[in-house]
Amino acid sequence: MKLDIAVLSGDGIGPEVTAQAIKALEAVAHSFDHTFIFKEALVGAIAIDKTGNPLPNETLELCVNTDAVLFGAIGDPKYDNNPSAPVRPEQGLLKLRKELGLYTNIRPVKAYPTLIDQSPLKRDIIEGTDISIYRELTGGIYFGKKHLSDDGTVASDLCEYSKMEIERVAHLAFKAAQKRKNKLTLVDKANVLESSRLWRKVVTEVAQEYKDVTLDFLFVDNAAMQMILNPSQFDVILTENMFGDIISDEASVIGGSIGLLASASVGDNCCMFEPIHGSYPQATGKGIANPIAAILSAAMLLEHFDLVGEANAIRDAVEKALELNITTPDLNTSNPLSTEKVGDFITDYILNPEDSNINFENIHVGQSTII
Numbered sequence: 001m002k003l004d005i006a007v008l009s010g011d012g013i014g015p016e017v018t019a020q021a022i023k024a025l026e027a028v029a030h031s032f033d034h035t036f037i038f039k040e041a042l043v044g045a046i047a048i049d050k051t052g053n054p055l056p057n058e059t060l061e062l063c064v065n066t067d068a069v070l071f072g073a074i075g076d077p078k079y080d081n082n083p084s085a086p087v088r089p090e091q092g093l094l095k096l097r098k099e100l101g102l103y104t105n106i107r108p109v110k111a112y113p114t115l116i117d118q119s120p121l122k123r124d125i126i127e128g129t130d131i132s133i134y135r136e137l138t139g140g141i142y143f144g145k146k147h148l149s150d151d152g153t154v155a156s157d158l159c160e161y162s163k164m165e166i167e168r169v170a171h172l173a174f175k176a177a178q179k180r181k182n183k184l185t186l187v188d189k190a191n192v193l194e195s196s197r198l199w200r201k202v203v204t205e206v207a208q209e210y211k212d213v214t215l216d217f218l219f220v221d222n223a224a225m226q227m228i229l230n231p232s233q234f235d236v237i238l239t240e241n242m243f244g245d246i247i248s249d250e251a252s253v254i255g256g257s258i259g260l261l262a263s264a265s266v267g268d269n270c271c272m273f274e275p276i277h278g279s280y281p282q283a284t285g286k287g288i289a290n291p292i293a294a295i296l297s298a299a300m301l302l303e304h305f306d307l308v309g310e311a312n313a314i315r316d317a318v319e320k321a322l323e324l325n326i327t328t329p330d331l332n333t334s335n336p337l338s339t340e341k342v343g344d345f346i347t348d349y350i351l352n353p354e355d356s357n358i359n360f361e362n363i364h365v366g367q368s369t370i371i
């Protein structure tokens, strides 16, 4: 298969982790005889620095006319620490999601057996956890009308949803539940918010078309607690934009690091694949960022195009790296490897899964292994 892939690596650790995802994709292309053509474009703070615009027109044009987008991360402390900045890197990402119509963000969360003792949560709580979070991505409070009073003392952000916006993501979530354990939990705040009451009504209606799926409801505050008290109760979680953003970062604690959590952002015409983490600016250039979230996002890209064996080749390589403790400092304090070395191992394993010449022992040898 030939795929054109736009690469928007962005800010902070974005370029470092995206480079490892590209290496993994190149290894897949080589092993399975595909052609992946990568074209890079600017987004985020670096795009503001170079063009004044966090999503330059050429970037959007490229993304609209490509098969898939591989996204790194955006964000920079010079904007985070300046509430009155006129343009912000995050606007580039939000506009991209909106313009590409990426209304569903799928965030898988699982407890890897080999990492089960890395999580701050107890083994018997997280064992068996396997959740797919369906987060609405182009509506709600992140996109509602914003207002700041002239004297700068009162501000508001509108959370608005239409029936259509809820229906389309709900259908995808129910279909996913049918391929999993036939359970869907809607996370909302319907005891307080009108928009959440609309979510409950519309999702209950949509559920009539998926009678084999058990639907239940959870208020978001309780869901946040259940996520760390008893995460294995969940199968598919469906929720609105901001709640999904927050509970998925929380859920990353189950796996042991946010640096493991990948995502797919999909719509009717376009698709984008992005780690759930941000630009982790404290780590920029240090080689300590975990590249696995970006690499597993590349696996989700392949699966989106029905390249299931290829996606599994990446996942097997990742699991092997985790099993052998070939990991960055977020998961490995005693003998960590650099971002690049982890990417090298995963790439080598994709190319030669049976090859005993991959020297698992020596890969840890080096300057305390962080290079």
Ligand SMILES: NC(=O)C1=CN([C@@H]2O[C@H](COP(=O)(O)OP(=O)(O)OC[C@H]3O[C@@H](n4cnc5c(N)ncnc54)[C@H](O)[C@@H]3O)[C@@H](O)[C@H]2O)C=CC1
Residues within 6 Å of the ligand: 013, 017, 072, 073, 074, 075, 076, 077, 080, 090, 093, 257, 258, 259, 274, 275, 276, 277, 278, 279, 280, 281, 288, 289, 290, 291, 293, 330
């Ligand atoms: N999709 C995106 O591009 C996102 C961008 N952001 C932006 O990123 C910047 C930093 O935001 P934060 O709230 O600090 O979130 P963050 O996700 O960048 O980092 C939070 C913490 O997660 C850990 N972490 C994140 N990525 C990691 C990785 N690959 N390997 C190991 N550990 C990792 C680190 O401990 C880090 O301190 C901000 O400008 C924010 O707006 C935040 C979230 C998503």
Ligand SMILES: CC(C)CC(=O)C(=O)O
Residues within 6 Å of the ligand: 090, 093, 094, 245, 276, 277
């Ligand atoms: C930076 C935001 C625009 C989004 C975010 O935190 C996310 O999508 O995870």
Ligand SMILES: [Mg+2]
Residues within 6 Å of the ligand: 245, 246, 249, 276
């Ligand atoms: Mg987030």
